[in-house]
Amino acid sequence: DAAQREGVFWRRAATNLDQIERQVSLMGELDDALAAGQIEVFYQPKLSLAQGRPTSVEALVRWRHPERGFVGPDLFIPLAEQTDRIAPLTLYVVERVLTDIANWRGLGPDLAAAINISAKLLSAPAFNAAIERLLERSAIPTSLLIFEVTESAAMSDPDKAVAALRRYRELGIAVSMDDYGTGQSTLTYLRQLPLNELKIDRSFVQFAHQNRNDAVLVRSTIDLAHDLGLKVVAEGVEDAECLEFLRAAGCDMIQGYHISRPLPLDALLTFIATPVAA
Ligand code: C2E
Ligand code: CA
Ligand code: CA
Ligand code: CA
Numbered sequence: 001d002a003a004q005r006e007g008v009f010w011r012r013a014a015t016n017l018d019q020i021e022r023q024v025s026l027m028g029e030l031d032d033a034l035a036a037g038q039i040e041v042f043y044q045p046k047l048s049l050a051q052g053r054p055t056s057v058e059a060l061v062r063w064r065h066p067e068r069g070f071v072g073p074d075l076f077i078p079l080a081e082q083t084d085r086i087a088p089l090t091l092y093v094v095e096r097v098l099t100d101i102a103n104w105r106g107l108g109p110d111l112a113a114a115i116n117i118s119a120k121l122l123s124a125p126a127f128n129a130a131i132e133r134l135l136e137r138s139a140i141p142t143s144l145l146i147f148e149v150t151e152s153a154a155m156s157d158p159d160k161a162v163a164a165l166r167r168y169r170e171l172g173i174a175v176s177m178d179d180y181g182t183g184q185s186t187l188t189y190l191r192q193l194p195l196n197e198l199k200i201d202r203s204f205v206q207f208a209h210q211n212r213n214d215a216v217l218v219r220s221t222i223d224l225a226h227d228l229g230l231k232v233v234a235e236g237v238e239d240a241e242c243l244e245f246l247r248a249a250g251c252d253m254i255q256g257y258h259i260s261r262p263l264p265l266d267a268l269l270t271f272i273a274t275p276v277a278a
Contacts, residue, residue, distance in 0.1 A: 002156055009082060026076060027083045029065075034092050038064050041096045042262035043113070045271060046233060046255040049247050054272070056112035056146060058255065059097050060262045061089070077118075086118050087127045094131060097145075098138040100265050105140075107272050114146035114176060122149070123160035128167070135171065142172035148199065149175065151183040158192060165194050176233070180221065190228070198225045202236025202256075209245035219249045226250065 033039055040062045045054035063071040080086040097113045104111055121127045135142060147168055155161050165175050176197035180186055181204050190198075200221055208214040218234070225232045234246050237256030246254055260271055 006082065009078075026068075026071070027079055027085060030063075030076065030080060030085050030089070033063060033065070034088060038066070039089070039092060040064060040264065041093055041100065042264055043100070043268045044255060044262040045111075045260045045268070046114070046253045047259045048253050049251060053109070054111060054259070055109070055253070056114055057268065058114040058148070058262075059093055059116070061093055062262075081118050081120055087121060087124060087130075090115070090117060090121060090127070091130055091134065094134055098134065098140050101140050101144055103265060104269060104272060105144075107269065110144060111272065112144045112146055112174070114148050116150050116178065117147045119149050119151050119155040119161060122164040123155070123157035125160075128164050131168075132171070143174075145172075146174040146176050146197070148178040149189075149193065150178045151186075151189070155189075162192055162194070169194050169196075181217070195228075195230055197231045197233060199233040199235055205234045205236045205242065205246070205256075206238060209239075209241045215245070218246070218251075222249050222251055 042060050042062055043057040044060060046056045046058060047053065048055040061073050061077070063073075063076055065071050077086070077089075080089050094115055097115055101111075101113055147165075149165070169175060174196040175194060176199055177186070177189060177193065177195050178199050179201040180198045182201045183189070198221070200218060204214055204217055204221070206214075208218040222232050231252045232250075233253040233255060234251050235255045237243055237246065237254045237258045239258055242256075243254055243258055263271055
């Protein structure tokens with residue numbers, strides 16, 4: 001449960017006192033970082049294999065810390081989740097994405113944007129209300145948004161989360177289950193959540209073209225998802241052999257360094273203007 005996870009979290013953190021001090025001070029700084037514009041949103045294109053072009057991008061946060069340099073989301077997102085900074089951070093990302101979509105709309109066929117939503121937030125009424133207010137104020141159609149539900153923190157109240165996701169679906173937002181295969185309760189989520197899409201975690205995808213067991217797991221996950229009426233995205237595609245394996249396996253979309261690294265907005269605009277071959 002949540003309390004136990006928190007215990008594990010802090011025990012691990014405490015193995016290194018320096019680390020814990022650094023983390024505590026980082027969290028104190030995160031609020032200021034938002035205000036100071038140190039939190040940036042990068043975008044990684046996702047390629048549709050059927051259409052042979054990117055049809056969406058994933059928003060990924062980066063923290064440009066004035067003294068520590070670049071701090072990656074793998075370090076500060078779990079901390080933000082533990083310390084209740086994840087709601088303001090996510091709202092900041094959503095606002096940024098709505099602004100940025102306006103910048104790339106009209107440059108070519110519409111590109112949807114996927115936003116990572118910590119599963120924990122879905123059962124927070126204040127967060128969901130704030131999201132709805134942002135969407136109401138924005139001229140961007142909700143059909144251009146995908147919410148990727150991430151599981152790094154436990155879902156505190158699954159019933160509330162399901163209700164929130166149903167509401168997002170009603171509003172026109174697509175729902176994707178992130179990091180499929182890595183969580184403890186992925187099959188439960190698959191059964192309960194109103195999903196449009198499933199993202200197979202990079203740890204399964206990366207070597208699927210070389211490793212027989214990974215290949216079997218990826219292929220059967222794609223078939224399972226399709227049987228459930230879901231689209232499948234494979235993340236962490238780093239080379240052409242992997243892409244061809246996924247194409248043969250019937251995967252719908254791919255994301256990874258082979259297509260593009262996560263890009264700042266200006267580089268994304270250039271990327272959009274340059275056709276990719278797949
Ligand atoms: P994720 O949602 O699984 O995102 C994919 C991660 O894999 C990103 O790491 C991306 O840069 C990386 N990646 C993409 N393609 C490749 C590849 O071909 N090879 C390899 N080795 N890596 C690849 P990143 O940007 O460091 O983000 C890490 C995690 O932080 C994300 O994992 C996501 O769970 C979380 N995160 C990022 N932004 C947000 C956010 O705004 N909100 C929340 N709640 N979580 C976020
Ligand atoms: Ca994601
Ligand atoms: Ca992942
Ligand atoms: Ca993730």
